[in-house]
Amino acid sequence: MAENEILTDNDEALDAFTNNYQRPSENPCGLYLISPPEIDEHFVERLKKAFDGGDVSAFQLRLKGLNEHAIARLAEPLQKVCADRDVAFIVNDSVSLAKRLGADGVHLGQGDGDAAEARVILGPSAQIGVTCHNSRHLAMIAGEKGADYVAFGAFYPTTSKDVRYYARPEILSWWATLFELPSVAIGGITTENVAPIVKAGADFVAVCAGIWKAKEGEDKAVAHFNTVLDQAVKGEIA
Numbered sequence: 209m210a211e212n213e214i215l216t217d218n219d220e221a222l223d224a225f226t227n228n229y230q231r232p233s234e235n236p237c238g239l240y241l242i243s244p245p246e247i248d249e250h251f252v253e254r255l256k257k258a259f260d261g262g263d264v265s266a267f268q269l270r271l272k273g274l275n276e277h278a279i280a281r282l283a284e285p286l287q288k289v290c291a292d293r294d295v296a297f298i299v300n301d302s303v304s305l306a307k308r309l310g311a312d313g314v315h316l317g318q319g320d321g322d323a324a325e326a327r328v329i330l331g332p333s334a335q336i337g338v339t340c341h342n343s344r345h346l347a348m349i350a351g352e353k354g355a356d357y358v359a360f361g362a363f364y365p366t367t368s369k370d371v372r373y374y375a376r377p378e379i380l381s382w383w384a385t386l387f388e389l390p391s392v393a394i395g396g397i398t399t400e401n402v403a404p405i406v407k408a409g410a411d412f413v414a415v416c417a418g419i420w421k422a423k424e425g426e427d428k429a430v431a432h433f434n435t436v437l438d439q440a441v442k443g444e445i446a
């Protein structure tokens with residue numbers, strides 16, 4: 209086995225995230241954590257603390273500006289924690305890094321490669337997500353290419369990325385009406401503004417600053433999101 213190659217048996221996490229996904233009738237909405245753009249080796253304690261706060265469906269390692277060796281070194285303990293907690297471990301941008309790590313999946317932006325090619329490399333059980341911005345057309349192409357989820361955004365202004373596209377909740381409703389493939393909503397999502405996104409039919413919300421920059425701490429932020437997502441699903445908040 210190559211250095212840094214970790215093979216995990218994280219099947220429960222895969223089923224809970226987008227493998228074998230069937231949209232439940234009461235449409236719950238899962239929480240998908242995006243890592244801070246920069247982390248060090250102590251971040252693993254913050255990740256555990258976040259998971260202590262409540263349900264998390266997936267964690268994406270999104271580190272910009274580091275080479276793959278550096279990301280692989282940081283990834284190893286995080287991937288183990290995800291496997292222990294049945295949280296899908298998704299690598300951003302790089303199919304080769306996802307393959308090297310034996311990650312549960314990869315997230316591909318429009319410039320990060322082709323979902324069908326990623327499938328050939330990563331195999332049938334890999335979770336492949338594709339950024340679709342605010343485009344119905346891109347989402348349908350992603351679905352045709354075998355993506356496991358389509359990501360729409362940004363829904364709100366964000367400090368975590370320079371975004372060029374903004375999406376409106378209507379695209380989530382349109383998608384949920386026509387397709388079984390799960391959608392992920394991303395961009396500036398907080399406990400204060402998530403309700404309309406849930407109401408529109410997002411299957412998952414992806415959150416970075418709303419967790420890692422929360423004054424209350426990452427565990428309470430995850431707990432707060434769980435509460436609010438549940439209330440929004442039940443129509444108790446709008």
Ligand SMILES: Cc1ncc(COP(=O)(O)OP(=O)(O)O)c(N)n1
Binds near residue numbers: 300301315337359
């Ligand atoms: C869940 C999710 N959705 C969208 C993105 C953005 O991907 P991309 O457009 O490739 O931008 P970067 O994240 O690579 O800066 C994402 N990472 N995750």
Ligand SMILES: Cc1nc(C(=O)O)sc1CCOP(=O)(O)O
Binds near residue numbers: 341360396414
């Ligand atoms: C990584 C990313 N992609 C986006 C998109 O619109 O495609 S918005 C975004 C940043 C998400 O972080 P936060 O929850 O802090 O806004």
Ligand SMILES: [Mg+2]
Binds near residue numbers: 300301315316317320
């Ligand atoms: Mg990308």
